[in-house]
Amino acid sequence: MQTKLIISKEKQTPFYPSNPTFRSKSLWIFGILCIFLSLPLPAAPVDDFLNPEKKRKSGNQSSPKKEVETKTTEPPSSSDSSRKSTDVVSKKNTKEKTTLAGTDPESSQYEEKGSKKQSKKSKSQNDPTSENDGSQNELKTFEKNKGNSKKKKYEDALPTVKDNTPGSPSYTEGIESVSGGGVPVLCYHHLAAEGGPMGGYNLHPNLLEEQFKFLKAAGYKTVRLDQFYAYINGKQPSDFPEKPILLTFDDGSKTHLEVLVPLLKKYGFTASIFIYPTIISSGKKYYLTWDQLRSALDSGVLDLGSHTLYHPKLPTMSRTLIRKQLLESKQILEAKTGRKIVDLAYPFGLFDPRVIEEAKAIGYRMAFTVNPGKNVPGVPIYNIHRSLVPWGQSQSAFNSILTMAPPPKISISIQDGAWVTSGQEFKIHLEGVQPESVSIKIKSKNVISESRFPDYTITIPDFARKSTFLPLMVQAKTKEGKQIQYQYLFINQKEFKKHPDGSF
Structure with a gap:
């Protein structure tokens, strides 16, 4: 491109002296500037789905707005557990940890953001049996508060x-993958090749196939929700496999239809999907439509369960709102798919006694947490254990989920x-393990205040940093030397000015 410099022949102003030397230099500088300005400027990186904000490395990357939804994951190979509570799932930890499945602020933001915009619609458009139970003001207040805190990082x-x-x-x-006994339940989310809307809890489709190959070669067979229940x-069914596993x-995600269903058919597996309407x-565009969901279910390889109405942190809600979340989700899913909904997965793996009571009253037969651990006959049916599967999970970490043993008696x-409150004490009874191998911690803090095997006195510690959800991890070795990992969840009363249903 040529830049022409037009010089006026009119009488020159003091700003442009008539001195030939000055004029020549000025023209040269002005020409260089014109050429520079005509060059194209580098474009800023495009914000897209596969490069979510918190997942990018600093330097030459921008921070896009996250989509709306997210959740959690973790390999069961570390003693430090956190919860599928809610914090941005970035790729900056130094370890794969076993954690309280939760979600993260972004994870939760990812899931809650979009659903927040849809919650009002869902009551009027999606819920065929919407009830006016006088909780609308409370729901609006909850939504408003949630919106105000969406930038907050969860601890x-x-x-x-x-x-x-x-x-x-x-x-x-x-x-070799020797089953440690019981039934492992795996918890997956999105299946995108890079990043995905959930960062570390997204899974590469190739890795999912690697895991399916591994399970197949090791002799594992998938079970359906009815068999598991x-x-x-x-009441173990006659067709129950010797090495069972439940995939959830x-x-x-739209990838559940595009990626998951073909892989399940290829390897002769089945799975269960938990949906929030x-x-x-x-x-x-990255999530199923109702038609696509029905198409996925018609494949014959998927069971369906509820994941609440819009994926909130249930323990932070009043009982009235908990009931709406559980009931309306069940009603909408049944109306839209024509299938009976009797199983539930807690968003972020979070629950409290009120949540369990409402789930039971509404008609759910069992509910899934994200507390790591094996499931055996007699496990509380509203506290089913699940192990989260994160991005890039190593073969050893994946195998440890399978080889982990359930506690002989706990x-x-x-x-x-x-x-719970700091200083509060309670007891854990643990049999069939090597006493010297027992470790009981909350967020890396040892909480055993008295040990008289097989009984342990546990004291809730005080935490300097905000700690709303407290995962208690029990680790030990059986007398045969097999590793045990079993997790519980508690709600830290200190982080609430008042209980969601009133004063403490």
């Missing part, structure tokens, strides 16, 4: 993965999901 970050973790590591065939109630996928009704003197 209980989920386990993440290292920056250099390959998205699709190769699993070596022939590695019969098993934990002590949360949220309703507002994301299906949202029109978000009981706790307070309710799982109870509200």
Whole structure:
């Protein structure tokens, strides 16, 4: 491109002296500037779905707005657990950790954001039996507060993965995987090749296939929700496999139809998906539509369960709102799909006694947490254990979920999901393990105040940093030397000015 410099022949102003030398230099500088300004400027990086804000490395990357939804994951291989509570799932942890499945602020923001916009619609458009129970003002207040706090980072970050973790590591065939007993339940989310809307809790499709190959070679067979329910109630079906596993996928990603269904058919597996209706009704391009959901279910390889109405942190809500979340989700899913909904997965894996009571009253037969641990007959049916599967999970971490043993006998003197205060004491009874191997911690803090095997006195510590959800991890070795990992969840009363249903 040529730049022409037109010089006026009119009488020159003092700004442009008539001195020839000055004029020549000025013209030269002005010409260079014109040429520079005509060059194209570099474009800023494009914000897209595969490069969510918190997942990008600093330097040459921008921070896009996250979509609306997210949740959690973790390998069960570390003693430090956090919860699927709610913190941005970035790729900056130095370890894969076993954590209280939760979600993260972004994770939760990802899931809650879109659903927040849809919650009002869902009551009028999606819920065929919407009830006016006088809770509308409370619901509006909850939504408003949630919106005001969406930029807040939640304290209980989920386990993440290292920056250099390959998205699709190769699993070596022939590695022996000896079942530790019980039934492992795996919790997956999105299946995108890079990043995805959930950062570390997204999974590369190639890695999912590597895991399916590994399970197939090791002799595992998937079970359906009906089979699993019969098993934990002590009525093991005649067709129950010797090495069973239950695969679950949360949220309703479009990849569940495009990626998951073909892989399940290829390997002869089945899985269960837990859906919250507002994301299906949202029109978000990365999530299933109702027609696509029905198509996925018609494949014959998927069971369906509820994931509440719009994926909130249930313990922070009043009982009235908890009931609406559980009831309306069930009603909408049944009306839209024509299938009976009797199973529930808690958003972020969060629950308390009120949530369990409402789930039971509404007609759910069992509910899934994201507390790591194996499931055996007699496990509380509203506290089913699940292990989260993160981005780039190593073969050893994946295998540890399968080889982990359930506690021979364990009981706790307070309710799982109870509200607790610092200094509060309770008992854990643990049999069939090596006493010297026992470790009981909350967020890396040892909480055993007295040990008289097989009984342990547990004292809730005080936390300097905000700690709303307290995962209590029990680790030990059986007398045969097998590793045990079993997790409970508590709600820290200190972080609330008042109980969601009134004063403490």
